[in-house]
Amino acid sequence: MAGSDLGAYNIEDLRLKAKNRLPRGIFEYVDRGAEDEIALRHNTAVYRSLKIKNRVLMDVSERTTATEIFGQKITMPFGISPTASAGLVCEGGEVGLARAAARMGVPCTAATSSLTPMEDIYEAGNGNIWFQLYMWTDMDLTARFVERVKATGFETMLVTVDGPVSSNREYNYRNGFAMPLRYSPRLIAQVLANPGWCLRVLAPQYLKRGPFRKVNNPPELASKLTQVDVETAYTKPSAQNWDHIKRIRDMWPGNLLVKGLHSWEDAVIAADNGLQGVVLSNHGGRYLDSAPAPLELVPEVRAAVGDRIKIIIDSGPRRGSDIVKALAVGADMVMSGRPTLYGSAVAGEAGSYRALEIFQTEMDRVMAQIGINNVEELGPQIFWNPPDWVPKANASN
Numbered sequence: 209m210a211g212s213d214l215g216a217y218n219i220e221d222l223r224l225k226a227k228n229r230l231p232r233g234i235f236e237y238v239d240r241g242a243e244d245e246i247a248l249r250h251n252t253a254v255y256r257s258l259k260i261k262n263r264v265l266m267d268v269s270e271r272t273t274a275t276e277i278f279g280q281k282i283t284m285p286f287g288i289s290p291t292a293s294a295g296l297v298c299e300g301g302e303v304g305l306a307r308a309a310a311r312m313g314v315p316c317t318a319a320t321s322s323l324t325p326m327e328d329i330y331e332a333g334n335g336n337i338w339f340q341l342y343m344w345t346d347m348d349l350t351a352r353f354v355e356r357v358k359a360t361g362f363e364t365m366l367v368t369v370d371g372p373v374s375s376n377r378e379y380n381y382r383n384g385f386a387m388p389l390r391y392s393p394r395l396i397a398q399v400l401a402n403p404g405w406c407l408r409v410l411a412p413q414y415l416k417r418g419p420f421r422k423v424n425n426p427p428e429l430a431s432k433l434t435q436v437d438v439e440t441a442y443t444k445p446s447a448q449n450w451d452h453i454k455r456i457r458d459m460w461p462g463n464l465l466v467k468g469l470h471s472w473e474d475a476v477i478a479a480d481n482g483l484q485g486v487v488l489s490n491h492g493g494r495y496l497d498s499a500p501a502p503l504e505l506v507p508e509v510r511a512a513v514g515d516r517i518k519i520i521i522d523s524g525p526r527r528g529s530d531i532v533k534a535l536a537v538g539a540d541m542v543m544s545g546r547p548t549l550y551g552s553a554v555a556g557e558a559g560s561y562r563a564l565e566i567f568q569t570e571m572d573r574v575m576a577q578i579g580i581n582n583v584e585e586l587g588p589q590i591f592w593n594p595p596d597w598v599p600k601a602n603a604s605n
């Protein structure tokens with residue numbers, strides 16, 4: 209692989225390299241979206257549709273992308289979204305993601321469904337680490353799990369709430385990649401067609417850890433990716449409601465956010481229940497296919513909750529300019545899962561770091577071009593001819 213830039217000059221380069229290094233079923237599991245992929249495409253298209261104007265002769269020699277979230281200094285307003293099964297793209301992938309984030313100085317979110325123990329991911333994150341919770345309807349089980357998350361040292365937890373039922377991902381069925389995983393002839397053929405992945409990921413996994421497992425699952429639940437998904441039957445996520453969040457609030461002293469919201473009404477409920485923030489997300493186009501892009505939702509959610517809670521968005525950013533645009537419409541921070549996963553598939557920790565480095569250098573360059581010295585200066589004044597949903601610029605910005 210070429211020097212520290214890995215021959216990848218943007219996120220799309222990492223994506224194409226990842227495509228070459230992964231069995232088709234695994235690449236598409238990461239890359240694709242639900243049903244007709246309307247939301248998947250729209251997420252990125254909305255970012256691209258916004259035009260920003262340069263400002264000249266502004267002395268931007270002292271500019272910085274650095275900011276803070278929940279009292280923690282971060283190198284840029286960007287974090288890694290939780291991604292289940294990151295260990296499928298790179299052996300021990302979750303640890304590499306956490307190390308890359310720690311090196312860049314941004315948060316990485318460990319997923320409930322990761323294939324590495326949460327304790328190992330926490331240690332690798334060196335303080336730059338959040339936790340993502342999938343609740344079980346059996347609240348005793350959930351409570352014990354939350355105690356473990358707390359005891360591990362996590363201080364910020366996102367509860368993902370956009371999956372009351374499982375999603376419709378037709379490409380997974382076609383690839384023979386539905387959960388529980390079955391070693392179908394199609395899947396075996398895809399794996400054998402990619403001996404590099406077998407050597408880099410499959411063999412070390414089996415030698416060091418045995419079969420791929422959701423190792424964090426409580427013992428009452430199935431954990432092997434090949435097991436019948438008793439988890440779904442057992443947990444009845446479709447019965448979940450705000451009372452469950454209130455119970456988590458009572459037992460979690462740290463920062464608590466819900467992830468997967470679209471509606472400002474839900475954000476108001478989150479604020480009224482003492483949560484610290486929301487993550488507006490359509491799960492990267494992996495659930496509700498006709499969902500709006502989170503970027504478009506920021507202004508109405510901000511208007512509804514003001515500064516009571518943090519508004520974080522994910523789904524679709526692929527350029528540093530996208531982070532700039534998200535903050536300019538009112539978001540506090542941006543997250544994304546796929547870019548660092550592509551990087552992980554390409555070169556483990558170094559590849560994930562490369563993805564973060566691309567975002568940071570692009571963001572810094574664009575800030576200079578538009579005459580911005582720090583993220584507090586970002587506002588709707590940066591846009592040229594914005595659509596109606598973008599807040600109007602006023603004299604102060």
Ligand SMILES: Cc1cc2nc3c(=O)[nH]c(=O)nc-3n(C[C@H](O)[C@H](O)[C@H](O)COP(=O)(O)O)c2cc1C
Nearest residue numbers: 238289290291292319368491492523524544545546
């Ligand atoms: C392979 C993969 C696995 C994911 N697993 C989870 C998960 O376990 N929990 C969760 O809250 N979100 C999960 N997500 C959604 C991400 O957290 C995030 O919302 C999404 O990646 C945003 O889209 P983007 O990466 O295109 O920006 C997953 C996404 C991908 C691509």
